[in-house]
Amino acid sequence: MKSAVPGTLAAFFCFFSLIVNVPGALAQGAAPGQSASSKKAEKPVTEVKIGYLRAYAPQLALSVLDVPPRDEGVAGAELAIADNNTTGSFLGQKFMLEVVEVEPGADVTQAFDQLVGNGNQYVLADLSAEQLLSIADAARDKGVLLFNVGAADDSLREEECRANIFHTTPTRSMLADGLAQYLIWKQWRRWVLIHGSHDGDKLLADALRRAATRFGGEIVAEKLFEDRGTARRTDSGVVQIQKQMPVFTQDLPEHDVVLVADENEVFGTYVPFRTWVPRPVAGSAGLVPSGWHPASEQWGGTQIQNRFEKAADRRMISRDMSAWIAVRTLGEAATRTQGNDFAKIDAFVRSDDFSIAAFMGQKLTFRKWNLQLRQPIFLGDGRSVVSTSPQEGFLHQVSELDTLGVDQPETACTLD
Amino acid sequence: MGRIHSLLAAAMATGFMATPASAYMVYVSNERDNTVTVVDSTTMEVVKTLNVGQRPRGITISHDGKFIYLCASDDDTIEIIDTSTMEIVGTLPSGPDPELFVLSPDGKTLYVANEDDNLVTVIEIESKRVLAEIPVGVEPEGMGISPDGSVMVNTSETTNMAHFIDTASNEITDNVLVDSRPRFAEFTPDGKQVWISAEIGGTVSVIDNETREVTKKVTFEIPGLRAESIQPVGVRITADGKKAYVALGPANRVAVVNTETYEVEKYVLVGQRVWQLAFTPDQKTIISTNGISNDITFIDVATDEPVQSVTVGALPWGVVVSPN
Numbered sequence: 001m002k003s004a005v006p007g008t009l010a011a012f013f014c015f016f017s018l019i020v021n022v023p024g025a026l027a028q029g030a031a032p033g034q035s036a037s038s039k040k041a042e043k044p045v046t047e048v049k050i051g052y053l054r055a056y057a058p059q060l061a062l063s064v065l066d067v068p069p070r071d072e073g074v075a076g077a078e079l080a081i082a083d084n085n086t087t088g089s090f091l092g093q094k095f096m097l098e099v100v101e102v103e104p105g106a107d108v109t110q111a112f113d114q115l116v117g118n119g120n121q122y123v124l125a126d127l128s129a130e131q132l133l134s135i136a137d138a139a140r141d142k143g144v145l146l147f148n149v150g151a152a153d154d155s156l157r158e159e160e161c162r163a164n165i166f167h168t169t170p171t172r173s174m175l176a177d178g179l180a181q182y183l184i185w186k187q188w189r190r191w192v193l194i195h196g197s198h199d200g201d202k203l204l205a206d207a208l209r210r211a212a213t214r215f216g217g218e219i220v221a222e223k224l225f226e227d228r229g230t231a232r233r234t235d236s237g238v239v240q241i242q243k244q245m246p247v248f249t250q251d252l253p254e255h256d257v258v259l260v261a262d263e264n265e266v267f268g269t270y271v272p273f274r275t276w277v278p279r280p281v282a283g284s285a286g287l288v289p290s291g292w293h294p295a296s297e298q299w300g301g302t303q304i305q306n307r308f309e310k311a312a313d314r315r316m317i318s319r320d321m322s323a324w325i326a327v328r329t330l331g332e333a334a335t336r337t338q339g340n341d342f343a344k345i346d347a348f349v350r351s352d353d354f355s356i357a358a359f360m361g362q363k364l365t366f367r368k369w370n371l372q373l374r375q376p377i378f379l380g381d382g383r384s385v386v387s388t389s390p391q392e393g394f395l396h397q398v399s400e401l402d403t404l405g406v407d408q409p410e411t412a413c414t415l416d
Numbered sequence: 417m418g419r420i421h422s423l424l425a426a427a428m429a430t431g432f433m434a435t436p437a438s439a440y441m442v443y444v445s446n447e448r449d450n451t452v453t454v455v456d457s458t459t460m461e462v463v464k465t466l467n468v469g470q471r472p473r474g475i476t477i478s479h480d481g482k483f484i485y486l487c488a489s490d491d492d493t494i495e496i497i498d499t500s501t502m503e504i505v506g507t508l509p510s511g512p513d514p515e516l517f518v519l520s521p522d523g524k525t526l527y528v529a530n531e532d533d534n535l536v537t538v539i540e541i542e543s544k545r546v547l548a549e550i551p552v553g554v555e556p557e558g559m560g561i562s563p564d565g566s567v568m569v570n571t572s573e574t575t576n577m578a579h580f581i582d583t584a585s586n587e588i589t590d591n592v593l594v595d596s597r598p599r600f601a602e603f604t605p606d607g608k609q610v611w612i613s614a615e616i617g618g619t620v621s622v623i624d625n626e627t628r629e630v631t632k633k634v635t636f637e638i639p640g641l642r643a644e645s646i647q648p649v650g651v652r653i654t655a656d657g658k659k660a661y662v663a664l665g666p667a668n669r670v671a672v673v674n675t676e677t678y679e680v681e682k683y684v685l686v687g688q689r690v691w692q693l694a695f696t697p698d699q700k701t702i703i704s705t706n707g708i709s710n711d712i713t714f715i716d717v718a719t720d721e722p723v724q725s726v727t728v729g730a731l732p733w734g735v736v737v738s739p740n
Contacts, residue, residue: 087575
């Protein structure tokens with residue numbers, strides 16, 4: 001769906017560029033810098049400008065608790081900017097974030113050009129796959145590194161991969177594999193798959209089918225839940241759902257788990273506790289795989305959770321973490337290369353020396369063949385973390401994290 | 417339980433310190449169940465379990481052995497425990513979320529890492545007063561102090577630096593980059609080097625205290641274990657400066673490093689997720705806290721063999737041994 005709004009109007013309507021969280025960043029970052037500068041005369045400050053290009057429109061959800069926060073993702077980038085600036089204050093480095101928003105489906109080239117024109121050589125993209133690809137070549141020609149923090153599409157890491165796009169958000173296949181490993185570990189092997197009718201739902205269903213084949217699950221039946229455009233929130237809709245969902249799931253064969261693929265808030269939330277036979281639900285509802293969990297406190301997680309909540313006044317969710325990792329990746333590269341030399345930063349992030357710590361119990365690195373971040377997958381039920389994958393016993397000759405998603409021998413990506 | 421209680425009562429009746437001369441008391445903070453376990457170093461048996469504040473982690477003891485200082489992280493305070501009665505007798509103003517600290521060699525000052533606030537807090541113990549707050553990197557944790565007390569080193573886990581602080585001015589003089597998630601700072605007894613463990617980096621950086629540069633990186637390799645599972649945390653160096661012990665987290669082992677060659681001479685298998693270490697004052701034994709297996713392991717320093725593991729509370733974190 002293309003936006004009907006002309007470019008200039010869209011630009012006026014959508015652009016609100018801001019250097020975010022100035023008081024917070026200063027409070028946290030500048031204090032040591034000030035004392036250092038008063039002591040050691042003026043240290044030259046190197047600026048590292050990072051853009052954040054985002055497709056945003058308010059979204060509805062089946063549960064009001066699941067409505068995405070206004071600053072989803074951006075708040076994670078802001079926190080990483082503050083973290084980078086604390087470190088930067090010891091090294092004479094200052095990180096800045098410029099956020100530009102467009103509408104979902106809109107043309108993003110003008111917004112991207114604006115960010116580049118303002119000196120942002122590194123741009124986080126929280127866009128659809130189509131939008132991201134529409135700026136990939138321009139970014140390459142202008143010498144801009146892109147960090148995909150929002151699109152889970154495997155195609156972006158496979159047939160459509162690019163040498164100038166790093167991906168810090170997990171793919172659908174990584175999410176599906178993380179979930180599947182746990183279900184196999186539980187010996188819940190027989191699955192039914194209910195998927196929605198949107199493109200993303202079909203891709204997630206594909207990823208779940210692939211995971212079943214890889215890890216020994218059996219999809220004993222599939223059902224399509226068509227989006228007929230019903231309102232997501234109606235006053236007494238719950239009465240009807242209580243009657244409809246059991247009937248919808250009545251004719252399924254014997255199974256252990258109901259898998260749900262609904263990326264668009266059409267029916268997923270309505271499945272748990274309403275199935276014909278009592279079975280756990282997983283996927284887009286029930287036990288949900290994700291790149292981060294707002295209740296994760298393992299591996300020092302308490303520290304970033306506290307820091308995030310203090311800064312953003314809400315819990316940290318997956319997109320916040322993807323953005324945090326992208327900005328911290330640049331921070332780490334600027335720290336280790338002692339400056340803001342684009343070629344050096346680019347080379348460092350691609351090198352064997354690069355790794356990033358992100359409260360996940362082990363160092364995270366990029367897969368060299370498609371620039372996807374290796375990362376564990378959290379499995380949570382909305383209240384707490386149930387488990388994290390890879391599960392014990394799923395072995396790999398290089399990294400157990402490579403048991404999640406498309407591995408090197410299977411990749412369709414060639415980076416030039 | 418009854419037996420332990422009566423034993424304990426007997427111990428209390430005869431006075432808590434009235435133990436054989438060679439016995440030390442081992443104090444273990446248990447992060448998960450908010451207790452401190454007291455273990456007799458000779459019998460290697462639990463003699464008492466004490467309820468303390470929330471999420472106890474860093475633990476140290478006054479040089480005369482009279483008071484234990486304990487970071488009760490989630491209570492944002494440091495508790496003072498009288499070792500003669502094993503009762504909490506006071507608190508120190510730690511600043512928010514104290515995790516680890518180090519006591520100055522003269523026993524007068526406590527330097528505390530406040531991991532949520534990017535600060536090191538300097539506390540005068542006698543007056544219970546905060547003398548200074550020093551801004552450091554993101555998630556300060558490791559705290560080490562030179563034998564002469566002139567230099568304090570703090571590590572910040574997300575900034576990945578060792579911050580050298582002049583204790584006279586309480587100002588940072590040098591920032592040294594180390595590997596990912598530096599957890600612990602330990603000076604050699606001669607004060608010439610600081611050893612910094614990096615949990616995610618999987619290394620220990622040795623920094624020259626004169627030049628403030630990393631002169632050596634100790635690396636670890638255990639057959640059959642993935643590099644990612646080797647996560648160095650606690651570091652202790654023998655009083656003669658010849659051996660360094662490094663707790664390797666989920667690798668479930670303590671590495672024994674020759675400080676001359678920087679080679680690992682042995683990996684001692686202890687318990688699961690080994691984090692902190694402490695010597696007995698006679699240097700005959702080093703004790704590890706094994707978080708996930710809920711125990712501590714006594715290791716013989718002469719042979720580097722594990723002697724015995726003792727079950728303590730839930731998720732043992734820190735350990736300190738009475739000096740007398």
